[in-house]
Amino acid sequence: MSEPPTPAQVLREARQKDSRDKRARVLSVVDQLVADDEPVTFTGVARAANVSHWLVYAEGVREHIEAARRRQGRHAANDARAGANAPAGWKVEKRLLQEDNRRLREEVERLKDAVRRSLGQQLDQFGAADLGVRVDELTEDNLRLQGERDEAMARIKELAAELSEVEDDLASARLSLRHMIRAENQNTGPR
Template sequence: MSNWLVHAEGVGEHIEAARKKQVCQPRRETQSGLSSSTASLRTDLELPKQQVAALPGERDKLKTALQRQLGQQLDQVGGGRVTRQYEVLTTERDTLRREKAGLEERLGRERGVPDSGPLQPLADDPG
């Protein structure tokens, strides 16, 4: 704004009145609830900050609980299946051992070797 306009007769008073009105305006708006104070804004910002800070801990707790629950479900579903499979494999192993003993005995008879019990396994035969 030019200097001559500010100092022109009648104009300076209007400018000064407008300045005073603007200075008082924010306080009136805050008092009437039209705008928020700095303290109010800080308080409003603090709650979301606390909530954001708590999110990683909450996420970790939920993740751990989910892992436990899935583990329990897998144990319940898979546990019976694994037990049945173990029993089947154990039965098959015992059957194969009996068949092996019978074949070793038959082989010994065919070779003319007297029955001296089952043949000893080779070094690389686990039994």
């Protein structure tokens, strides 16, 4: 029969499992970034994997990240050479897409600002009087709920007292019934 693990062993095993999980999460994030053709950086990987910066520079992890960065660098160099040989239509299309992306980003920012302004105006419309009325309503509700709670607590105490009384009566009835059964058994005894 084996002995149960000591607290130190349990703690060590838990830390090792946590370390393995974090390292696996980092490697998964690196592979996902490469697959999505996103730039692989130590800070980006640490942030995406929700781990410390120390871990991404640790032995075994750092090498994996550096290898992914080298692969991306070679891929970017190949893309640059391919871009030089790309048809003029593709270059124009790429430029148009970049302009569309820039325009869409600006529109998103403009819409975000409009929403912020609208929310600010709505908040400004609530005056101090409206807030005072709302505070009064909430205070009344609070007092009403406190009264209901107090009534419920009193009712619970009453019911607990009744229950205790009924339990005492039941115990007495059981005891009396036992005495009656015992007396009846003694009177009718074996014949």
